[in-house]
């Protein structure tokens with residue numbers, strides 16, 4: 001399927017699709033229920049996010065003349081896979097508690113060691129989830145430092161839950177912790193700050 005149709009670029013991918021497992025669907029329904037009283041909010045997710053708010057950052061880091069051509073071809077990394085092959089995920093935020101939860105089913109194209117999730121893929125979704133947690137407050141944020149402990153390998157194509165929590169804010173610095181647990185919550189796979 002072409003990635004560059006207007007429709008495709010503006011499509012919200014943070015919704016169920018036929019590649020989702022029963023486990024991911026159940027978690028999605030659980031969190032959608034939590035959204036009913038307004039304490040949690042599902043975050044839409046697109047292949048290309050509007051540049052809104054990043055213009056001064058882009059001016060500082062990027063050559064404006066190259067920007068237009070570049071961004072027209074650009075896709076958010078975590079949304080640049082065919083359905084089911086990469087990151088199938090939905091983020092939910094609870095701004096009162098300064099938390100972001102990400103439910104994730106990792107596809108077969110995220111393999112590292114045979115049968116296992118690639119460590120870089122785990123880093124990526126931690127970076128995105130913890131980044132979103134900081135972004136809810138800081139609006140435009142960049143990851144300055146990411147420390148990760150891989151406690152248990154994550155089986156490929158399994159469903160996991162990421163929990164990001166803002167721990168502290170000092171001016172424009174945000175300190176976020178993030179864990180990755182198995183879908184049933186019993187196994188702590190990864191912890192990061």
Ligand SMILES: CCCCCCCCCC(=O)SCCNC(=O)CCNC(=O)[C@H](O)C(C)(C)COP(=O)(O)OP(=O)(O)OC[C@H]1O[C@@H](n2cnc3c(N)ncnc32)[C@H](O)[C@@H]1OP(=O)(O)O
Pocket residue numbers: 049127128131141142143144145173
């Ligand atoms: C809508 C959905 C979008 C989803 C997107 C998901 C993407 C997730 C986010 C990313 O992956 S961003 C891409 C990876 N990150 C980068 O490319 C950032 C590259 N680094 C930088 O641009 C600069 O180093 C940075 C902006 C982080 C800081 O540089 P600045 O010149 O703005 O500030 P400065 O170096 O003076 O540091 C500011 C404060 O941060 C502190 N700091 C900087 N780097 C640090 C570090 N590595 N560890 C701890 N503290 C650090 C620094 O000590 C200082 O603290 P104090 O003011 O208290 O002294």
